[in-house]
Amino acid sequence: PxxxxxxxxxxxxxxxxxxxxxxxxxxxxxxxxxxxxxxxxxxxxxxxxxxxxxxxxxxxxxxxxxxxxxxxxxxxxxxxxxxxxxxxxxxxxxxxxxxxDMLLPCTDLSALWPDAAARQVTMRYGNTVRQLRPSSEGVDINQERFDAAVLAVPPAFAARLLDAPLREAGATGLLDALKAFEYMPIATLNLRLQDPWRLPEPMMMLREESARDHYGQWLFDRAQLAGDTKAGELAVVTSAATGIAERNRQQITEALIDQVAEQAARHPARLPAMPEVAAAELFIEKRATFAAVPGLTRPLNSTPWPTLALAGDWTDTGYPGVLEGAVRSGLQAARVLNPAAA
CATH class of the missing domain: 1.10.405 (Guanine Nucleotide Dissociation Inhibitor; domain 1)
Structure with a gap:
């Protein structure tokens, strides 16, 4: 209220x-x-x-x-x-x-952030970074010199790119920290229904029952969020989806659909029966976030070189692996490279 x-x-x-x-x-x-x-x-x-x-x-x-x-x-x-x-x-x-306040996006997350950012900078799509050599004068990326760089990739990739430079700089502690992360998966089942179907709220919680493969935790009415009254689109999301990651995908998909239909039928709002599913696609990101366990030592944004900063929700933001932490990390990385702007 x-x-x-x-x-x-x-x-x-x-x-x-x-x-x-x-x-x-x-x-x-x-x-x-x-x-x-x-x-x-x-x-x-x-x-x-x-x-x-x-x-x-x-x-x-x-x-x-x-x-x-x-x-x-x-x-x-x-x-x-x-x-x-x-x-x-x-x-x-x-x-x-x-x-x-809980903010729910009314467009897909790609349009909300990365697509908007891409319109303001020069993008090099399909240009894989295979070599990164930082120094006090600049950063060589694939043998091209830049004044400075922000390395905003998952810690395992950062460790791979910086393995030799960090060893040469004697910064093995930072290298060990980059390699020490363990990860947790997130699973998302996207459903397209044959007919429109509205939920009482655009986001609702599901009840888990792992014995029946009912692993769904959150149900999003994607069509309602986008203001589309003619479509029926849902997303079933499972955090810490270790119970799903190694299972048969078809079996899990069918079980999650059954979970949504069954729990909707029992909802006090007396929802109409869930329409038939026209298409279903299950995505499992096995390294969606770092495991937020006690005592984890997370790297700072700074590196042994004044021209290179680290950024990502896995840096020492004080937050778990969430968007708010990623934003804080990006701002701090900018301050590392330009202390006068702080």
């Missing part, structure tokens, strides 16, 4: 459906406990450790904290970093009311 903070959060908790009064008070207890910790739980704690420490019920964990942890950290609560989770809660639920 559009109330001043922190009244907006209290009102949301009081109005939440499916929670007992004991659970509602427990959520407030967690927030007070984190505030008393200065939003900095012990570095070695997992999210589950934090939740148990503040006596959160199994219902609260299942219906609120675990889905939020998966959405923000792409790592299960049992292994996810409590420090990163607390940072997300602090920055979204404290301060101004607008900090907790």
């Amino acid at each position: 559009r109330l001043p903070a922190p009244l907006h959060m209290a009102a949301a908790i009081l109005r939440a459906r499916g929670l007992t009064w004991k659970d509602r008070l427990a959520t407030l207890r967690l927030m007070r406990g984190l505030k008393a910790m200065s939003w900095t739980p012990p570095r070695e704690w997992t999210v589950l450790h934090l939740l148990h420490y503040h006596a959160q019920s199994d219902t609260l964990i299942r219906q609120i904290w675990e889905p939020l942890c998966l959405a923000a950290l792409n790592t299960p609560a049992a292994t996810a970093s409590a420090a990163l989770f607390a940072r997300v809660l602090r920055d979204s639920l404290t301060g101004s009311r607008e900090n907790s």
